[in-house]
Amino acid sequence: MNKILFVINPISGGRDKTGLHQEIYSFCKNNHLQGEIMETTGKNDFDRIHKKMEQVAPDTVVACGGDGTINMVAQALLKKSITLGIIPLGSANGLAAELLIPRDIKKALDIIKENNVLPIDIVQINGKYISLHLSDVGFNAKLIKHFDQGRVRGKLGYLTHFFKTLHKKSPRRYTFNLKGNKFRRRAEMVVFANASRYGTGAVVNPEGIINDGKFEVCIFKPYPWYAIFRLTFDFFTGRMKKSPYVKIFSTTEITVKAHKAVPLQIDGEVIGDFKTVYVKMLQKQLPVIVSPYFKIT
Numbered sequence: 190m191n192k193i194l195f196v197i198n199p200i201s202g203g204r205d206k207t208g209l210h211q212e213i214y215s216f217c218k219n220n221h222l223q224g225e226i227m228e229t230t231g232k233n234d235f236d237r238i239h240k241k242m243e244q245v246a247p248d249t250v251v252a253c254g255g256d257g258t259i260n261m262v263a264q265a266l267l268k269k270s271i272t273l274g275i276i277p278l279g280s281a282n283g284l285a286a287e288l289l290i291p292r293d294i295k296k297a298l299d300i301i302k303e304n305n306v307l308p309i310d311i312v313q314i315n316g317k318y319i320s321l322h323l324s325d326v327g328f329n330a331k332l333i334k335h336f337d338q339g340r341v342r343g344k345l346g347y348l349t350h351f352f353k354t355l356h357k358k359s360p361r362r363y364t365f366n367l368k369g370n371k372f373r374r375r376a377e378m379v380v381f382a383n384a385s386r387y388g389t390g391a392v393v394n395p396e397g398i399i400n401d402g403k404f405e406v407c408i409f410k411p412y413p414w415y416a417i418f419r420l421t422f423d424f425f426t427g428r429m430k431k432s433p434y435v436k437i438f439s440t441t442e443i444t445v446k447a448h449k450a451v452p453l454q455i456d457g458e459v460i461g462d463f464k465t466v467y468v469k470m471l472q473k474q475l476p477v478i479v480s481p482y483f484k485i486t
């Protein structure tokens with residue numbers, strides 16, 4: 190590892206990033222690495238990252254932001270044999286939590302230095318989007334939409350919208366096609382899980398492994414209001430598989446058709462409203478620097 194490009198999202202997680210540039214330059218100098226920095230603007234960032242990568246020709250690109258920034262950088266790296274590094278600076282940072290990358294900048298930089306690389310699976314959605322972590326339609330996508338429209342970022346903003354959305358839950362009818370096996374269900378939410386837990390710590394998919402060549406489809410059935418307590422308990426204790434309100438399937442491919450268009454969120458970003466969601470596994474497609482403590486299966 191010689192040349193690293195750091196892509197910083199200056200607004201992610203509402204965290205103060207004064208001093209980050211200096212910290213990165215000192216890290217590169219002390220470790221005899223060539224470091225370049227660019228900041229995202231919120232406009233044309235994908236193209237800007239591509240251009241910068243052509244100029245710099247990095248071995249590693251480090252996404253410094255939340256899951257949205259990481260997802261965008263990962264898209265730019267696909268099929269390029271360039272490694273993805275992560276400095277978690279978002280509100281929740283689900284992928285970093287999964288890969289045991291700490292939120293402390295110095296510790297995250299130490300992990301970059303270790304360069305412990307794992308090729309992870311990627312989930313492709315509707316042929317053009319990718320998900321490294323968790324995507325869903327229904328309840329959670331609606332929650333994130335409210336969060337994005339709200340003024341408060343960070344964990345407090347997320348919690349405020351969590352309770353607002355909880356009260357407005359509305360099940361939808363879906364038709365599932367699981368490799369030719371068709372069935373219909375009403376659901377509050379359908380999760381496409383390449384990993385196991387949301388950045389909040391909620392374990393939606395206890396058996397999710399990020400490099401096992403499969404993803405899970407977690408169907409949240411309509412539930413009575415009092416089930417919220419049991420669901421919350423199951424979420425935070427990793428017992429979702431035993432929940433009477435949730436059905437989990439492992440697969441490499443699925444098509445889900447909603448009877449009315451529903452919001453789709455991918456790795457924390459709401460992409461839009463869709464009637465059809467086609468999800469496909471792309472096995473071990475992205476080399477990522479993970480914590481040396483991450484258990485490789």
Ligand SMILES: Nc1ncnc2c1ncn2[C@@H]1O[C@H](COP(=O)(O)OP(=O)(O)OP(=O)(O)O)[C@@H](O)[C@H]1O
Nearest residue numbers: 201202230231254255256257258279280281282457
């Ligand atoms: N300079 C900028 N100004 C405004 N918006 C930006 C800027 N740079 C990136 N963005 C927007 O930030 C969003 C991505 O944020 P990201 O997911 O990295 O952080 P977060 O939402 O705070 O964290 P998390 O996803 O972990 O909860 C994208 O919608 C992107 O367009």
